Amino acid sequence: MRKSMKKLFLLVVAAALVLTSFVTPSMSVYADGLDIEAESAILVDAETGKVLFAKDPDVALPPASMTKIMTEYLVWEAVENGDISWDTTTQISDYAYEISSNDDFSGVGLRQQQDYTVEDLYKAMAINSDNATTIALAELIAGSESEFVEMMNAKAEELGMPEYKFVNSSGLDNESLGDNYPEGTSPNDTNLLSARSAAILGSALVNDYPEALEISSVPSTEFDDQEIRNWNYMLDHEADYLQQHYYEGVDGLKTGFTTVAGYAFTGTAERDGRRLISVVMKTDSEDARFNETAKLFDYGFDQFETQELFPAGYQEEGNETAPVARGKEKEVNIGINEGIHVPIKTGEEDLYHLEYKIDEDRLNDNGELEAPVEADEVIGTVTVVYDGEEEDFGYISDEASQESYDLVAMDSVEKANWFMLTLQSIGDFFVNMFQGAFNWVKGLFS
Numbered sequence: 001m002r003k004s005m006k007k008l009f010l011l012v013v014a015a016a017l018v019l020t021s022f023v024t025p026s027m028s029v030y031a032d033g034l035d036i037e038a039e040s041a042i043l044v045d046a047e048t049g050k051v052l053f054a055k056d057p058d059v060a061l062p063p064a065s066m067t068k069i070m071t072e073y074l075v076w077e078a079v080e081n082g083d084i085s086w087d088t089t090t091q092i093s094d095y096a097y098e099i100s101s102n103d104d105f106s107g108v109g110l111r112q113q114q115d116y117t118v119e120d121l122y123k124a125m126a127i128n129s130d131n132a133t134t135i136a137l138a139e140l141i142a143g144s145e146s147e148f149v150e151m152m153n154a155k156a157e158e159l160g161m162p163e164y165k166f167v168n169s170s171g172l173d174n175e176s177l178g179d180n181y182p183e184g185t186s187p188n189d190t191n192l193l194s195a196r197s198a199a200i201l202g203s204a205l206v207n208d209y210p211e212a213l214e215i216s217s218v219p220s221t222e223f224d225d226q227e228i229r230n231w232n233y234m235l236d237h238e239a240d241y242l243q244q245h246y247y248e249g250v251d252g253l254k255t256g257f258t259t260v261a262g263y264a265f266t267g268t269a270e271r272d273g274r275r276l277i278s279v280v281m282k283t284d285s286e287d288a289r290f291n292e293t294a295k296l297f298d299y300g301f302d303q304f305e306t307q308e309l310f311p312a313g314y315q316e317e318g319n320e321t322a323p324v325a326r327g328k329e330k331e332v333n334i335g336i337n338e339g340i341h342v343p344i345k346t347g348e349e350d351l352y353h354l355e356y357k358i359d360e361d362r363l364n365d366n367g368e369l370e371a372p373v374e375a376d377e378v379i380g381t382v383t384v385v386y387d388g389e390e391e392d393f394g395y396i397s398d399e400a401s402q403e404s405y406d407l408v409a410m411d412s413v414e415k416a417n418w419f420m421l422t423l424q425s426i427g428d429f430f431v432n433m434f435q436g437a438f439n440w441v442k443g444l445f446s
Helices: 002-032 064-081 094-100 118-128 131-142 145-158 174-180 195-208 212-216 240-245 286-303 418-444
Strands: 040-045 051-055 220-223 226-229 250-258 262-271 274-283 304-310 321-325 331-335 340-345 352-358 378-386 404-409
Touching: 040 195, 040 286, 051 195, 051 286, 064 118, 064 131, 064 145, 064 195, 064 250, 064 262, 094 131, 094 174, 118 131, 118 212, 118 220, 118 226, 131 145, 195 212, 195 250, 195 262, 195 274, 212 250, 240 286, 250 286, 262 286, 274 286, 286 304, 340 352, 340 378, 352 404
Parallel strands: none
Antiparallel strands: 040 051, 040 274, 220 226, 250 262, 262 274, 304 340, 321 331, 331 404, 352 378, 378 404
């Protein structure tokens, strides 16, 4: 009987071990983070620039038609500057017509000797990813695509994009353009972007020109008496076979595909007032680029929330004051005068602290602030520091981040008058003399 009970016990233990072996991997995968099947990927909080996830985000890869996000940005900028308007008309050059009539590019079928408005050309570019309309807009704004490419690279530098190379406006490989490839580039050139650079560009477009989302969110529209469709299948398309990728809150931005680039997608979605920017590059299929993007969005919306970690008036423990020289008081309270909001993982509120750095030009040789000091005067910067064990991906760039905040004086400290300064000097003299004598006596008996 005992042998039977012992055998039964061993069987139960063995079964438990087998079950545990099946459960453990899924738990560890969840704990280790996302498994994104793309060569490069990134997920960013659009408001703060905080990177929530990254996988090889700084590898420069061909972006294909995601290149058009830069063309879109420059169109909006040209309209804002008054260089063109949405009603401005233009006709189609031989170059743009040659691209449009090429069946390999599935264009909207532009016609020559016909006027097209900037608005119509832009919609065909942003919604249907049309290459020829992109070229037509580039030529209208800059005079030639070659000059437009110079504008693209200059804007990339201005936006702080770390890895980029623009060689044409559409995202096609230059060899697809025949003899029309832009001057200053080579016939075998292709555009290059990292996922980080693509996210910086996407963030710039939605933050600087949020109206662009009103167009990028359109599933289909009419162009020249024909229906054109958006290649972003995460939008609410009417066709049932496209609904499998629908994702609530998605309203942009741009898909991309070439044989060299694979399937890429810069996406954006907004839920409950929070906007995320995602990039996946070089996925294996059309379905994969949307499936992997959905993983990123689920992770961002489900695991993170933007919280006020530090309210206005907060003072970091142990750093509540700074010394003041030549003032009526010898120290001043320091802290933050506005709340700091950060997207964080739920439950990690206590894993952050602030680091203060007072501007060196505000300090004397003894490391003191010189009176007078005004209340709310900015005296340095505050940095939010994460103390958790998981990897902190930081911010998308120095230009786009809100990693540093103002460190301010919480009170005013007036400069002491000559009489008080004299008394302070006398007091300091006797204190120093007493301290010196004390140290001398202490040295005799040590």
